[in-house]
Amino acid sequence: MKLFQSSTMRDRQSLFVVVLSALALFQLSSPTYSYADQPVMNEAPRWAGGYGFQFRHESYGSDELLRDDSEIDNPLGLSRYVEETWFEGVYTFDRSKRVTFKLPYVKQRRRVASGDSSEQQKNEGLGDLVLGVPLKLYENKGAFTHSFSITPSLRLPTGKTSGDFPISNGSWDYGVSLSYSSEDTRWSQLYDIFYWRDSDGKHGRRDGDEAGLNIDWGYRVYTNDPLNIGATLMLDISARYNERGDSLTTGASGGTRIHTGPIFAIFKDNIIFRVEYKFPAYEDTIGTSLCRGQELNVGIGAAF
Template sequence: MIYKIRFINIRFMNIGLMNIRLLYTVLLSLALTFTSQPALAHQPVMDMAPRWEDGWGFQLRQQDISSDVLLEGRSKIANETKRSKSINRLWLEGIYTFKREIRLSFKLPYIKQNRTVIKDIGPVNESGTGIGDLIIGLPLKRYKNAADSTGNIAITPSIRLPTGSTDSSFPVGDGSIDLGLSLSASFEQAKLYQYYDLFYWVNNKGDKGIDKGDELGLDINIGWHPYHDNLSNTGIFLMLDISARLEQAGQDSAGATGGKRLSAGPVFVWYRAGAMFRAEYSLPLYEDVEGMQVSYGDEFTLGIGFVF
């Protein structure tokens, strides 16, 4: 998912210097909310925080994706051979802020997955477990602040390194070095948050016949901040995440890849001081796949993050 957890910097009325750092923590909690896709678009917890020099933070995110729906193009077809997939990823993600405008981020998944595919002999169960491919990003930001709002634009080049193995029947890596670029903008007020992220991944040919097509993505996030207690820095966010993907035709060890997808779902965030908890559910609203593929499937994510 150039990789997705985000968080709002709420601008309250006249606040002192001590409360400004608390606002950065609120910003981090919003960052945690917005990584619905597999760490392709959004940056880790600190996509928008910490904003202070030498700040750092990390998050853990458990992502579960599963489907037994078989598609041919846009049409759902009978799944007589019981093709399916189940993917569980535990992401360790973090960031270091050299200064306000320059950060360095990483995302590393531990993957446990299985699928049923069709071979010459019929249905075959395949699986894979291990550390996946490492993603490193360099978010570069420019900020603009007003009395009752704040915003920023960012450009983030990224690289995905082949740290994951391709030895298993359902490989946890693809054996290629891939390059990504993200252009994003966010706008924040006391009760409203908007985030837009347009990104592109150049997916190179890997091992074991894996040759996925390039991917273009757009993420639009709208957030509402219904509750915040300034004394304890405790609050709740309710969010809507909308994600669109266009992937060129390609192939992996199971067959055809690529197609178009539009997904959406709700996000709930609770935060207190420097710790955040997030729960998110997303489902595909529209899919048009290349050839015959199992649907992307429903996605459920739980995350916790910290900033220092």
């Protein structure tokens, strides 16, 4: 799928222009006082002995069939739709040492080719538990704070491996991410690169290794210091490369993709609400596969 190539892509281009225009408008009209987004799993809790929890619901999917980077006909109506509800937690020993967990509950369905027709497959259950140890190096300079992080992670095979559309491939996987984030009284930015090594799972199934880059640029659109309320609008760009895996498991088709879209986050004291929408700006699958589609992510978290 070349960038903004088909009529669908032209629609996306229009949407992208609208989003950028909206961002520019917000930036021009935003008040002097403003706040940056601080997801529970990123900057807060920054204090020693602090802990936090977050619920996040993510959905994505499409019936758009791709061969390499081009959209092709889909006469059988093949499709895939996934909904994941994540329960996440963090504990902060001090600002430079934390531990995190993330556990998804997954509900998914797809329509796959079966002879001359197609058949529906679906599954539901717990996904793989992800444990992480974010190590951060902070520096504060007046109205500016920034940090470098390295996060080794482990993905445990707690997910459901049964059914014709398994949620997990049952493997122990290892990951690491490197990130940099900074913010001042108005602007914030986050750059994160990561790599996941996917091991062989049950029945020799593999999802394939994954590498990615996340970029967030944020601007504080509202701040009320006396009430400790703040809101931020961000632009997110997510790039992924997935190695080709086993077609039995979710997202195992492999390829390269770039998703982008706006994020809106608002907090009051220690509670944060976040909603993000992303659409595929570029996708190049390995062979024939379904487009990941549009993503909607809604979350609420609290730090104590």
